[in-house]
Amino acid sequence: MSGKRGRASAAVAALLALCSPLDAQSAPGYSAALLACSSFHESVRSNLTLQATGRTASASSGRESHLIVAAIASPTPPQLLLAAWFDSLRVWRSAAGDRVEPDASGVLGGRYRGVLLPDGSFHTQVLPFVPQPVREVTDLSGTLEDMFPRLPPRMLQVGEEWRSGDSIAIKRLSDSASLHRYRVQVMRRGSVSPPPGDTLTPTYARTLNDRGVAAWDPLRGPVRYDHEVTVEASVPVGGAIRSPARSLVEQQIVLERGDDPPPATCPASLFAEP
Numbered sequence: 001m002s003g004k005r006g007r008a009s010a011a012v013a014a015l016l017a018l019c020s021p022l023d024a025q026s027a028p029g030y031s032a033a034l035l036a037c038s039s040f041h042e043s044v045r046s047n048l049t050l051q052a053t054g055r056t057a058s059a060s061s062g063r064e065s066h067l068i069v070a071a072i073a074s075p076t077p078p079q080l081l082l083a084a085w086f087d088s089l090r091v092w093r094s095a096a097g098d099r100v101e102p103d104a105s106g107v108l109g110g111r112y113r114g115v116l117l118p119d120g121s122f123h124t125q126v127l128p129f130v131p132q133p134v135r136e137v138t139d140l141s142g143t144l145e146d147m148f149p150r151l152p153p154r155m156l157q158v159g160e161e162w163r164s165g166d167s168i169a170i171k172r173l174s175d176s177a178s179l180h181r182y183r184v185q186v187m188r189r190g191s192v193s194p195p196p197g198d199t200l201t202p203t204y205a206r207t208l209n210d211r212g213v214a215a216w217d218p219l220r221g222p223v224r225y226d227h228e229v230t231v232e233a234s235v236p237v238g239g240a241i242r243s244p245a246r247s248l249v250e251q252q253i254v255l256e257r258g259d260d261p262p263p264a265t266c267p268a269s270l271f272a273e274p
Contacts, residue, residue: 027154028180029118032080034221035071037266039087039258042067042147044251052245059095063138064088066258067147070266071116080116083270084144085109085128093137102133111270112144120150147255149184149214149225156182179215179223186210192233202238206231212253225255 044063049056066087071080086108092101110128122145130140152162156172163169167188173181188208194201212227229251236244 027118028151028216028218029078030071030080030116030120030148030151030221031118032071032073035069035080035082035116037263038069038071038221038260040067040069040147041065041256041258043254045253046249046251049248050245051247053243057095059093061093061138062091064090067143068261068265070270072268072271074115078118080118081271082112082114082116082122082144083266084112091134091138100137102131102137104131104134106131107134107140113271114144116144116148118151119153120148122148146210146229146253148222149182149212149216149227150186151182151216173213176215179217182214182216184210184212184214184225184227194239198239200240202236202241204233204235206233220257222255223257225253227253229253 042063042065046061048059048061050058066089067084068087069082069084071082074081086104089104089107090101091104092099094100107128107130110130111126112124112128113126114122114124116122124141124145127141134140150168150170152170152172154162156162156170158172158174161169161171167186169183169185171183173183175181186208187210188206190206191203192206193203208229208231210227210229212225214222214227215224217223229249231247231249231251233247234244235241235247
């Protein structure tokens with residue numbers, strides 16, 4: 001009898017040994033350890049189509065940048081406090097045969113600050129100064145809000161999909177070179193109100209669809225994120241708008257993680273209150 005119990009115990013132990021590596025895996029999530037002092041290269045290509053008063057206009061723009069990101073744990077877990085800045089930046093726009101590439105050096109070193117949650121959602125608290133010529137070519141205010149891929153709240157099996165209503169869908173793809181891969185889709189629909197004090201821009205309707213594939217290293221965090229974003233907007237008559245207009249923005253974005261800079265690049269003083 002004792003022999004049977006021994007063999008049964010051994011079988012259970014073997015089964016647990018096989019299952020434990022999977023069970024021990026925790027959900028992917030952004031942490032201070034993964035982003036303590038990191039660098040990223042981001043490449044953005046955009047095409048804009050505008051329809052108004054029976055006419056159609058188009059333009060294209062681009063951005064090449066390197067960003068340094070510093071992170072520490074927040075006093076209110078699981079939030080992270082993030083500080084980030086452009087180490088290099090080029091922006092340009094082409095329309096009607098003309099190309100404009102303003103000097104973007106005035107943006108370098110200016111700090112973004114905000115709060116990042118483990119799932120990748122980000123809330124901006126502080127924006128850097130952006131010179132007018134650069135603002136006319138590209139909008140840098142949402143750089144960090146759109147930068148990090150969203151993550152599921154639990155470990156997914158390969159082929160499994162997690163959804164949050166109709167707004168977020170994340171499916172785990174087959175791994176590649178020890179990297180976890182996820183297909184990420186984010187959809188947003190709603191009204192956009194003008195900033196306080198802006199009496200020239202009416203409230204308008206906007207639909208955003210962001211689809212891509214993210215590569216995640218359990219030891220380093222985000223490694224690469226290739227995604228395509230389309231933003232459709234319908235602007236009614238109001239303020240300075242004399243006739244209704246529709247716009248379509250199509251973007252291709254590639255985010256790649258580089259070698260982490262020396263820790264001294266990201267001192268704790270970055271998070272000191274001004």
